[in-house]
Amino acid sequence: MANENVELMRGEPEIAIRKLAIPIMISMLLTASYNIVDGIWVAGLGQAAIAGIGFVTPIFMILNGFSVGLGNGATSSISRAVGARNHEGASKSATHSLLIFLVASILLTLIFLIIQEPLLIAYGASGQSLAEGIKYGTPLFMGLFAFMFANGGSGILRGEGDMKRAMYAIIVSVILNFILDPIFIYVLNLGSAGASLATIMSSIGSAIVIMYWILIKKDTYVDVTFKGFKFESHIARDILKVGIPSSLDMLMMSIAMSFYLIFISSVGGEYGIAAFTSGQRLYLFGIMPLTAVGSAVAAVSGSSYGANNWEYLSRTHTYGTKFAMIIAIAILLILVIFAPQLSMIFAYTPETAPLIPEITNFLRIASFGLLLVGIGMPSSFMYQGIGRGTTSLIWTIIRELIFTVSFTYIFGIILNWGLTGIWVGLAIGRILASILNFIYAKYTLKKLKTIMN
Known part of the structure; x- marks a missing residue:
């Protein structure tokens, strides 16, 4: 099976993708269901619990981002070696x-436990929402090692093209x-912490x-051993x-999310935060299939780049x-047409x-950002694939911190459009940045053509 996955990576890029x-895609949709399922159950705890978890979201994005990011590093390094036929x-x-993964999980656990409360307060959490946020966040940060080895291990499997078993592991969780x-x-009455x-x-x-x-059955393409490790x-x-x-992609998005929370809190209070948190769960669920395509692009790009095959690299993008x-x-049509029904989930x-x-308002406006994210995301993942x-990272900063934060502030605060303005800013900022990202990716491929051929 491992060799079949590797040969698929080295074959026609369209088929491989x-x-x-x-x-x-199935794995990421299932992963996103964590938030959906949590949201459904937490909704029964009231608005303060929903808001508290919403305040934790940007911190959790950083936490989960490190595990996913390091996993992407493993995917890129391994896939390039696979393309170069370097077992x-x-x-x-x-x-x-x-x-x-081990060293990072130890260090980051200590950091997150220290910074969580000051960050929550900085975001605007107070009173009951602050208490709920700490109840929800503390166990997550203490369990960072689980995310690190689950997401990082999936990155190793993706590097050799073994996407199916990465999916099976997600199904278990x-x-x-x-x-x-x-x-x-509810049964153990642990509330948000539960x-x-x-x-x-689950992780x-x-x-x-x-x-x-990887370590016991040892039926992967990579042969991991610490005996005589150097x-x-x-x-x-x-x-x-x-x-x-x-x-740091996730860190940048988390910083941007912090700005969104501050803007939303200033114009919509706890109500706005709760609405955004619920709508954002569905938005993130919708973006998962696009991330899946991007992950496939990263793996196939890495293999094509490792094999010094520019034609396959260009076709991959x-x-x-x-x-x-x-x-x-x-996805956009589903979120817009069925927005009221989907809103009732939370x-x-x-x-x-x-x-x-x-x-409903959030879904019918902010979701239009997905339309052009579909051309920006494969470009960003291609950069990761070729190392x-x-x-x-630069394009994440441009998209989230420069374009999207600016437009949410302009429409929501300066033009005084309130929550609707913030939703409009989310869509416009991401659309414009994604178009520019795609153009730059084509420019990058044009430059690589002279190097790789």
Whole structure:
């Protein structure tokens, strides 16, 4: 199976993207269901709990972003070695990746536990929403190792094209989360903390499954062993040159999210935060299929770049963009047409029912940002695939911190359009930045043509 995955990565890029993207898509939709399921159960705890968890969201994005980012670093390093037919190099990259995951999880756990309360207060959390945020956040930060090895381990599997087993591990965690959420939240009466504990226990299950395949069953393409292990700094640098910028992608988006929360809180208070938090869950769920296509593009781009095949690299980007655009249009139609019905998922109690109009408003405006994110996202993932993580990071900064934050402030605060203005700013900022990102990606490919041919 491992060799079949590797040959798929080295074959026709259009076929590879389709076959790799579908299991990644299923995996990411299932992963996004964590937030959906948490949101459904937490909605029964009231508006303060919803807002408290909303304030934790940007911090959790940083936490989860480091695990996903380092996993992307592993994917890029391993896939380039696969393309270059360097089995030993791919195995060394996987081994060094696991060591990096361990060190990072220890350091980041300590940092997040220290900074969580000051950050929540800075975002505008106070009183009951602050208490709920701390109850939800503390277990998440203590369980960072679970996310690190689950997401990072998935990155190792993606690097060798083994998307199906990465999907199977996610299925295990989603089933566990579905079972544990109501038990921890209501049966054990743990409230908000129960939602995060269920997520952590589910991630531990996923990490155990992946580590079993890699370290015990040893039926992966990469051969991970710590016997006679020798640290090689150039391999660690190769992983981190994509892993760190990719991790900082989430940090930049979290900083942008902090601005959004401040703007929303100033014009809509706890009501606005609760509406945004609920709508954002659906938006993030909708963006997952696009991220899946991007992840497939990253793996196939890395293999094409490692094989020094410019034609395959260009075809990978072109097809990935078309594929993502088709999916983006379908998702946009669903979110816009069924916005009222989808809003009721998170506002089914008498206390939260007043949120439905604003969640609907958010979905019918902000979701238009997805339309052009479909051409920007494959471009960013292509940069990661060829080892240019910093370029991907720069475009995240341009999209979220420069364009989107600016437009949300202009429409929501300066023009005094309130919450509607902020939703408009989210859409316009992401659309304009994605167009520019696509243009730059084509320019990058044109320059690479002279180098690779």
